[in-house]
Amino acid sequence: MTMLRLILLSLALALCTYGQNLREALSKFPELSNFTAFYANNDALANSFFGNQSLYPVTFLAPNNKAFAGLQSQFGTNMTNVPIDALLALVQYHTLVSNLTKQDFGNGGTEGITVPTMLNNARDNNRSVGVSMASRFGGEGKAAGQVVFIKGDDSGSPGRFRLMSRENNGGQPDSSVRSGLSSNVGILPIEGSEGVWDGGRFHIVDGLLTPPTTCASTIRAAGLVNLDLALNRSSLWSALDGSKNITCLGPSNDAFINAGNPQSVLNESALTGALLFHTLPEVAYSDYLYDGQEFRSLQNFTVRVSISGESSNKEIRFNNAKVVEANVL
Ligand SMILES: *[C@@H]1O[C@H](CO)[C@@H](O)[C@H](O)[C@H]1NC(C)=O
Ligand SMILES: *[C@@H]1O[C@H](CO)[C@@H](O)[C@H](O)[C@H]1NC(C)=O
Ligand SMILES: *[C@@H]1O[C@H](CO)[C@@H](O)[C@H](O)[C@H]1NC(C)=O
Ligand SMILES: *[C@@H]1O[C@H](CO)[C@@H](O)[C@H](O)[C@H]1NC(C)=O
Ligand SMILES: *[C@@H]1O[C@H](CO)[C@@H](O)[C@H](O)[C@H]1NC(C)=O
Ligand SMILES: *[C@@H]1O[C@H](CO)[C@@H](O)[C@H](O)[C@H]1NC(C)=O
Ligand SMILES: *[C@@H]1O[C@H](CO)[C@@H](O)[C@H](O)[C@H]1NC(C)=O
């Protein structure tokens, strides 16, 4: 009898805590009404994706109504008019592998977490997963998708986080899109059982994530004109844009000026050598770097990582150069 009661009780508890699908969970949040409507309009697609248990556990980043309004003003259209394959890619990119809570996002600075998403198509994911990330996220099969980088907030206001999918919307030819989109969107972590659904958790983002694009577009969108100039004078663009698994240590505009404007002063072969020295033949996300780690750059010189400080004061250097913006995808 007691045993039966106990079993019944725990069954009832289990049902009321975890017995909601994503749509039910999201519909309790008025600021997600646009997404909930979008879900209802694309029921078949959404159910087959979010109902697929072999993907669990996942964390969904639910775009709020502000994100939808942003989409509308950028593209001059609403979600109803976005083609179905683009919709799927978008939903996949907002779905993170594993069950993540606020505590996973770190405390700001260069601290944070790089997480693979479900976005797997070759156009949007021309990279391959490294050994460390694969082992952290359940193996190569699970962790192969394009990533986002999430970091905690260091501005001091509690509950706000920055989620960085990419510097800017460089891939869009329309200049009004470029000015309108900042893909460093805010994330509001939903804590406790409110954010739990059958497949894992969800959190709210205030802008849509933009899948990463080529090196050239990204560097230009980030406003790195001196690096752009240097690369224009070398013949490295096609190699950078056409290669998998490349990390570019991109000097800021000031770094070029402080070094005496090599982008204008050096001849082409010296400049190409210098740029290859800043190019690593591996994907090197900041949260997988360790103090004393060494990379062999494409110029065949060693680049050494040093890490000092902790948490939001963590500082990463490649040789003597300090990382000011980590994980631009
Ligand atoms: C979408 O959100 C806006 C507010 O930003 C609201 O006025 C509109 O009714 C919402 N649409 C749906 C379908 O929920
Ligand atoms: C569920 O996901 C797995 C792994 O990605 C995939 O192989 C399978 O086709 C999916 N099932 C459905 C019904 O979409
Ligand atoms: C979205 O666009 C469709 C087709 O153009 C239109 O029927 C619908 O009313 C629009 N929805 C909103 C919320 O603007
Ligand atoms: C990409 O780099 C990872 C290690 O960081 C390696 O395991 C993988 O094989 C590389 N892929 C390609 C295509 O070079
Ligand atoms: C996700 O984590 C929460 C606790 O944070 C847990 O209650 C839930 O069962 C987990 N979901 C899955 C699908 O692993
Ligand atoms: C580099 O070349 C591209 C293509 O020719 C051009 O659009 C861009 O403005 C150039 N960058 C700079 C900083 O001159
Ligand atoms: C992806 O990388 C390969 C090299 O591994 C390159 O040939 C191809 O052009 C790249 N594709 C895209 C879409 O960038």
Ligand SMILES: *[C@@H]1O[C@H](CO)[C@@H](O)[C@H](O)[C@H]1NC(C)=O
């Ligand atoms: C380019 O400049 C380097 C020194 O910065 C010099 O050693 C080299 O000879 C120059 N190459 C040409 C082709 O002028």
Ligand SMILES: *[C@@H]1O[C@H](CO)[C@@H](O)[C@H](O)[C@H]1NC(C)=O
């Ligand atoms: C790269 O450097 C290593 C050790 O410094 C040397 O043995 C090797 O020959 C160099 N390779 C090339 C292609 O220059």
